[in-house]
Structures are given as C-alpha cells and as structure tokens.
Amino acid sequence: MSILFQISWRNIWRHPARSGILMGAIIVGTWGGILVAGWGNGLIEQRVDYLISTELSHGQVHHPEYRAEREPWMTIPDAESILAYLEGDERVQSVSPRTLSEGMARSPVTTSGVRIHGVHPEKERATTALYDRLEKGDWLGDEFRNPVLIGGQLADKLRLEIGNRLVLQFQDIDNEITAGAFHISGIFRSASSDYDERNVFVKSDDLSALIAGETFYHEIAMSLTSSDQADGVIADVNERFPDVHAQTWHELSPEIRYIAAYSGTLTYFLMAIIMMALAFGILNTMLMAIFERMRELGMLLSIGMNRIRVFAMIMLESLMLTFSGALAGILLSVLTLWYLGDRGIDMGMFADGLAEFGFDTITYPFVTAGEFFGIVIIVIFAALIAAVYPAIKAFRLNPVEASKE
Amino acid sequence: MSIIRTENLSKIYNPETVPVHALRDVSITIDEGEFTSIVGPSGSGKTTLLNMLGGLDKPTSGNVFINGTNITEMSDSTLIDFRLHNIGFVFQHYNLVPVFTARENVSFIMLLQKKSRKVMAERADKLLDEVGLGDRKDARPKEMSGGQQQRVAVARALASEPRFILADEPTANLDSASAMNLLDIMEQMNRNNGVTFIFSTHDQRVIDRARRVITMMDGAVDSDEYHNREKAATGGGGQ
Numbered sequence: 001m002s003i004l005f006q007i008s009w010r011n012i013w014r015h016p017a018r019s020g021i022l023m024g025a026i027i028v029g030t031w032g033g034i035l036v037a038g039w040g041n042g043l044i045e046q047r048v049d050y051l052i053s054t055e056l057s058h059g060q061v062h063h064p065e066y067r068a069e070r071e072p073w074m075t076i077p078d079a080e081s082i083l084a085y086l087e088g089d090e091r092v093q094s095v096s097p098r099t100l101s102e103g104m105a106r107s108p109v110t111t112s113g114v115r116i117h118g119v120h121p122e123k124e125r126a127t128t129a130l131y132d133r134l135e136k137g138d139w140l141g142d143e144f145r146n147p148v149l150i151g152g153q154l155a156d157k158l159r160l161e162i163g164n165r166l167v168l169q170f171q172d173i174d175n176e177i178t179a180g181a182f183h184i185s186g187i188f189r190s191a192s193s194d195y196d197e198r199n200v201f202v203k204s205d206d207l208s209a210l211i212a213g214e215t216f217y218h219e220i221a222m223s224l225t226s227s228d229q230a231d232g233v234i235a236d237v238n239e240r241f242p243d244v245h246a247q248t249w250h251e252l253s254p255e256i257r258y259i260a261a262y263s264g265t266l267t268y269f270l271m272a273i274i275m276m277a278l279a280f281g282i283l284n285t286m287l288m289a290i291f292e293r294m295r296e297l298g299m300l301l302s303i304g305m306n307r308i309r310v311f312a313m314i315m316l317e318s319l320m321l322t323f324s325g326a327l328a329g330i331l332l333s334v335l336t337l338w339y340l341g342d343r344g345i346d347m348g349m350f351a352d353g354l355a356e357f358g359f360d361t362i363t364y365p366f367v368t369a370g371e372f373f374g375i376v377i378i379v380i381f382a383a384l385i386a387a388v389y390p391a392i393k394a395f396r397l398n399p400v401e402a403s404k405e
Numbered sequence: 406m407s408i409i410r411t412e413n414l415s416k417i418y419n420p421e422t423v424p425v426h427a428l429r430d431v432s433i434t435i436d437e438g439e440f441t442s443i444v445g446p447s448g449s450g451k452t453t454l455l456n457m458l459g460g461l462d463k464p465t466s467g468n469v470f471i472n473g474t475n476i477t478e479m480s481d482s483t484l485i486d487f488r489l490h491n492i493g494f495v496f497q498h499y500n501l502v503p504v505f506t507a508r509e510n511v512s513f514i515m516l517l518q519k520k521s522r523k524v525m526a527e528r529a530d531k532l533l534d535e536v537g538l539g540d541r542k543d544a545r546p547k548e549m550s551g552g553q554q555q556r557v558a559v560a561r562a563l564a565s566e567p568r569f570i571l572a573d574e575p576t577a578n579l580d581s582a583s584a585m586n587l588l589d590i591m592e593q594m595n596r597n598n599g600v601t602f603i604f605s606t607h608d609q610r611v612i613d614r615a616r617r618v619i620t621m622m623d624g625a626v627d628s629d630e631y632h633n634r635e636k637a638a639t640g641g642g643g644q
Binding site for chain 2: 003007013014298299300301306403
C-alpha cells in the first residue's frame, strides 16, 4: 500500500503548475470558507452577547400578562421576596429591578416614542453593560434632579446635549397621562441605532413616584454566572413564585435563539458549496490526468497490476490532492482565526450600516471544534465524489485499447 | 517443449455490424527458447495475435494454451495475475512510468509480485547492468534516450522472470544504432538465459535476427519459416 501512496504522490506532481494551482484553489477555498463562516459565527455570537449583556440579560421576571399587555398596573407581586431569593442564589451574579413605561420624549424641537426604563442605578450597572456604553456624561447620579440617560441617536434627533431638559410623558397607574421633566446626565451608544432611539433610562424611584407615588417594579432582569444556568434558574423561579412569569433570554427573543442555533448550519452550507465547486475542479483535473496517462495505465494493467490497485491509485491521487490542500487551508484558517479571534475584525468603516442591524463594529471570528470536524467530513465527502468517477474510469480500462491511445 | 499453443484462434471485431476478421483459425506452437518474429503488413493480424498470446484480448473462438493452461477460459482478474507471473511485455512506446527512476520501473513489477525489497533491489540492479544501464539506474525516463528507455522496458519485462516476452514493435521508435544494440541485448538474453522472445514487427533488422518468422496475411498464417539455424544450434533456443 505504501508504494501506492508513493506513486500517487509523485503522480500528483507530474504537472506541478496544474496541481499547484488546484491545490492553491483548495487552500484558498477552504481557508476563505472557514474564515467567512468564522466571521458569521462571530457576528452571531456578538449579537447574542450584546442582547444578553445590554438588552435582555440571561432572564427576566414579569407579571404573567405584562409582556402581552404592558399595562402600568401589571407589576411584579412581592418583588422584594423574588429579589431576595435571586440575590441568595449562587448561580445569579446580579439582579436589576425595573419600572417600565411606554411614553413620549419631548424636546423643544420634536417628540419621539420611547420605552422608559426606571432602574436602580447600582444594580443596573452591575447587571447590564449599559454603563460601558456611555459615550458622554455620567451614569444616573445626583448631579441632576431626575437624571435620564438617552441614546446618541435620540439625542441627535431631539438635538439635546448633556444637562438639557427632556420631558417624558406616559400613563400613570390609573391610565391618566402624566409627565415629568428629566435632565440628561449621560448619552449612551449601543450596537443598535434603533435601540438608541427608542430607549431611555431613569431612576426607578423617580419613575415610580410619577406613575403611582410608590416604588414598584414591572421587570426583574438577572445576570447569571453562566448562560447555561438560565433554564435551571428560570424554572426554579417559576416553581417558587407561581404568580409571576420568568423567562430565559431565548424565550424572550426566540429569533436570536434560532439564529444562534443555525450558525453552525451556515458554516456547513458555505463549506459544502465551496467544496462542491472545488470537487468539479478536482474531477476535471483527474480526468485530464487519466486521459493523458491512458497508455501508461494500459501498460500497468497489461503487466499485471490488478484493477483494484489501479482504482486505488487514482482514488489516492484525488484524495491526497484534496486532503493536502484542505489540510493546508484548515491550518491556515486556524492560524488566521487565532490571530483575528484575539484582535478582532474591525469594520469601523461600515459602522452606521452595522448599527442599523444591531451589530458592533469589531467582530471576533471563531469556528468550534465540532464545526471543524463537520468541515473535515464535508472535505472527505467532496474528495470522494471527485475521486470516484475518474477511478472507475481507470478501473474499467481495456489494456489493449488504452495502450493504443 | 512448447510453452504456447493456439488452437483455431479466430477474432472477429464488430461481429453484428461490420464484421472484421482479424484472425482466422490460427494454430501455432511456440517452443521454449524461441526468438520468433510475427510479421506482416498493417492489418494482417500480427498485433491481434500477440494480444491473444499475452491474454490481453479474448478470441471470438479457439483457445490459447500457455504451458498447458487454457488462458481463454480465465476470468479477467485471474488473467491479470497470470500475466504478472508468466508474461513479459515490451511496448513500442516503452510505456515506462515517468515518475519512476529506471530502477523503480524495473522493481515495480516485482513489487506487484510481492518480492522482498532485497530481492527486488538485487535483481533490478543486475538486470540494468545486463542491459548496459548500470550507470543510469537513478535516471528518470525523460532523462534517457529512446534506446535507453526501451532497454529499461526490456529489463522490466525480464524482472518478473516470465516464461516468455512479447514485444510489440520494440524497435519502431529507435534509430539504427539503438535498435541494433537492443536486439543484441535481447539475442544475448535468449542465447545465454534461454529467454523466449516473440516479436510483432515490420522491422527488417528484427526479422533478420529472428530464427523463426511467422508471416500473417489477412488474419491467417501465410508462412512459418525457420531461419539462422546455425545461430539456433549454438543458442539456448529450441530449434
């Protein structure tokens, strides 16, 4: 068998330019495919991380009907007990109770629809990454009366700056319209321009006082030590507190769960397309090689090389050609992913476009070990497809006819 | 002692459309140690006959016996194995493996026979020495002249220790000096080692050296004559 490997390897290099170009195409195809797939994975993971760290957290607790109706009176019953329970759970890193309201933000220039998040400043800071995304000004402190954080997009739209007054109008607990004047203490810029335009953050005590005259919460967001714990923690909360409805991040945003789940499929789909295209190139090269070596193959059959060996020799040539290129491509992609996975791909020049879709400008590409395994399976499959037909062609040669060629 | 015997050998190509009678009832016997040329004009059936003797093609009717074994009844895979151990081939276009050195080309057939590395190396070196290529063992075909390549092909044919060697137009692509040199080597192998050679040829130089000349015409044996009896008397042939 080792001699077949030797012959096959030498046969590949009969036409160094031709084999080199094909191998180069396999290397670039594999490398490019894995890199694009890794970039896609990075974008998806970044989006999921962003949603968890900034918008959703790992899980949230609401009044059972709040997410459907969003009525001000649908507050969390016995919120203090739930908060105490969650803060005592080792799996929970931090919790942030929130008072929520849908309303209008008014400036002297224009008005805009917003969701008002009344938060506990310290707990919100510990639970989400909003603080890290402050672009101007300060967190919800004591410098201003009724401080508010607004997104950069909304600030631009309302033409407001730090220290300016913003009027927030919303419903109180009796469904009457009420309003309050808030002062902009900080301007944040998240990955999503849409989020920045539609969300403002105030102190929960300030908002509660305007809505009902006392502190209450519509939402408790929780950050866990690991996102894998989400199902367990949420199930425990639902079991222990039947009057509320707790949900994991993927229940709150199922579309993100599907995107995350299908990120691997994207990798395989992309690689399958690339490898199938390359398989045609390999098939063509091997068929050319067989037609060129018809007389030699006829001689080998004549002198006593059996057909199985001839078949194996041609199969090995195709497989070695493909595997050498693919292996080099995979190694190159591992090195590239290692480099870019640490430093990230900066797409700052497309920042505005990416923000519209909720993506940060720096992406950290990665491909999982399982995906690499899947890619290797695809490469093997493509190599076999490319190898079988030429090998069968060689297997069926008539030594007399072949020797005449 | 005969090593090849054909019995009413016929071959018809395209029997159902435009039948071409390549061989018509050819019955010949070739003895061990012969140095025989099969001659005739193009289309006379000499190459077809050679292919039948080598088990490369199946007759439409008739039989080929090699050492008493009817090879026409063998399956394709059995025949391939039979050729490996019994028949040596020399082709008009040399048909060496271009990625192999001369030594590797000669050794390869022994590798297929599963001989040990030591035996392969020793025999390949010995044969290359015998065909005058002792100093070209590591050369690849493209680094050798046509004559040298054909001498490697002869060494390769001999490497498997076959019962006989079939040579199809072995000198057709060689200049006079190379052709004469090759014939000298083959004649010497025949004389000294008793190797049986059967040529299919147009080349008068080969015909002149042959001790038996079978002339084909329209697929049938037209004449079968023994020449150079004085050479045969001193050689290892069966004449």
